[in-house]
Amino acid sequence: MKYATLYLISLSLFSCIVFFMPEIFIKRIFVILLSIMAVLPVVLIVSQIKKKSSLIVAILSFGITLFLFGLFFRKVRDSLSPPSISDTKIIGYTHYFGYPFYLDTIVFFFFVFFPILVFVLFYFLQKLYKKLKSI
């Protein structure tokens, strides 16, 4: 409890200091540090939950996929064909500059469903493990 009080006082003071700081480059670093400080209780939760290894694996695999996506995005984008010009003859940015129309949507949904599918996989693996254990 006393750590909680100490943490709250430091967090509040730090937020006020950053709030009143002028808009200089170093403020961004302080904002990042403040944000890390603010989410510390969440780290506490994660460290105490059951099956945290599954959660950590899911987060790590997501992070690695995101990193790889960032690395290869340009190559993927440039390898895809420009969108077709339909009977409506609309020429927007994507048609003119050859940007693949559905790329952003597909990538977005891939990342939205990625964690869900990972947890579904863990769910079925867990069930399979229980079955095998009972055998």
Add this chain to the structure above:
Amino acid sequence: MKKEYLFLFLLFSIFTFENIANICKIHFPLSYDNQIFLTWEYSAWIGQLPYKDIFFPYGILYYYKNTNMFFSLLYLSLAPFLFTFFYFIFLKFSKERVFSLISVFSLFLFITNLTGYETFTRYGLVTAMACGYAYIFSFSKNNLNKTTLLLLGLLNGVILTFFNDQGIYSFVLFFLFIFIDAGIKRMYKHIFSTFLFFSFGFILGMLPYAFYLLIHQSFWAFLLAVLELSDLSQFAKTPFFHGIATIDNLFTFLVLFVSIFFVSYRIFLTNQKIFFTTYLQIGLIMVIVMLEQKNIIRSTDRQLTFIALLLLMSLFYELKVFLQTRGITKKQINIYYVTILFIITFVIGLHPFPTMERSTSCFDVRKRFSVYDKELLFVKKEVEKIPGFHGKIFSYPGDMVFYLLFEQSPPYYPTIYEASSLNAQKKQISYIKNNHIDYILYHYTNVSIQDEVPNVIRGAYLHRYLLQNYGIKKIIGNFFVLQKNKTKKDFFTDKNLHIVPKYKQSLLHVYLGSIPESEGIYKKQYLTESTIHILSSGTLATINTYFKKQKVSSGNTLLFITFKEKKQNQKSTLVIKTSDNKSTAIQFDTCKKEVPCIIHLSQLPLFYTNRLIENIILDKKSMLHSISLVKGENVTKFW
């Protein structure tokens, strides 16, 4: 309890009183966005109907809120209603008044400082629907009763009446909730009947609006407008990931993905019962995912952060429960909560959604339609001096405020941006013909109305019509006044063009971007059709020899250019010389191997008038595999 909600509603009605500025604002300076909002407001004022007389994609509440008292009051009451409703939601999942009051007042501060009431009213509605669905589904043990379904459908139909896009989103949300609820409760029998009763209620809710549209002969126009909504994404789409790294996007995505992980973990890896908070988180996740589709089309990052905030509040509640089990007091948790909300609203640097106008005129509506731009007023004055001018103009590519200045009903599509499709451009031409418009106000220094796509490319069909039928009468600042020709004339013989060499250059040096490659990938199969004839094919010398022997006009003529290979970002330039000593340079992105770059000559400004081609020069001769000269009876399939 009901008195508490009434009190809050009245309190927020007072707090949100400044929202009245949103229905009385003077749209100045005259940026593109301000011009279009002003034009729509003017259009409502003069009695034009949305969907029938003017393109308007946002629903009748937004169309009439500035000019009709009923809609103004309805609009003003939405924000306090939404705040009160969100308080109800916070109270239902937390069961704590203090937590709920902190949440709703923090939300209020967030909206007033960052999101703004207009965005909150619009996207807050679908968010509230998601919260409402979550509440109803989570607290019903079995399937929902028929009365509830009918009422929900009715409400959804009414929302679609006033806010088209939010009504569609709410409908889709309910549809998704049916399946999610069935999956959570493992009850699949009633999916179809649930959807059926909801849809019936939805149709009932839409009936008054359907009658209104029928009475005003706008019903089919409304249906066409709904179908045309897909066209919006075609011309509005810009790259998403290039601009993803804004603090607003990062905040929304961080909350979104943390929530997805949390909810997935809870549902699949724990045996915990699913309560209202989980339904709420699922609902808010779905709202963000749906509205992110708009953000993916065209950046709306600052408008979605408040939904992420609501999701974060529901996640914080989970953290609160955990911390309480670890002995942290309620007081400490509330202080932590307030600090977090303060950091999010005021410290991390989320951007306010820009609302620059500060001037309002609530009682004198005409004052809102007064235009104070000196240049535009001068152009108007000079045009009115022209002998024989009968008071009607057409503005190209899109200084819509001229329609207000000339007190003229605007065309269906205010600018060439909304009129990007071929049908829309034809409609613009019909407007010019039906109104017997003899004068076009052509903003010649505006070469690209949006997104760096040249106007001659975006609105090629309309642009051809204007240059074939009108000539330069006067040059006033950044504007041509084009006057209707008695017969079709070659625009490039206009003596005034030498006064504006840069403009002439922009017509004769055209960059086609990826259009030739796109045409080559998706339309090369049309080369085998019987109406298409290859006149000559081979090297550049072969084609040029053909031009010397035969008279080849530019009409219905295509060039198919194939390269040996393509290097990234490589461009080629083709120069076409005509027999009347004119030439045009066409730059385009080189095409992949075995994909012909297809260039339709009639789309180029120099070839709006048929000309005989004398010679072609290509800069990347060594890269050239072959070039074909193609004529067709019907080449309208090609851009």
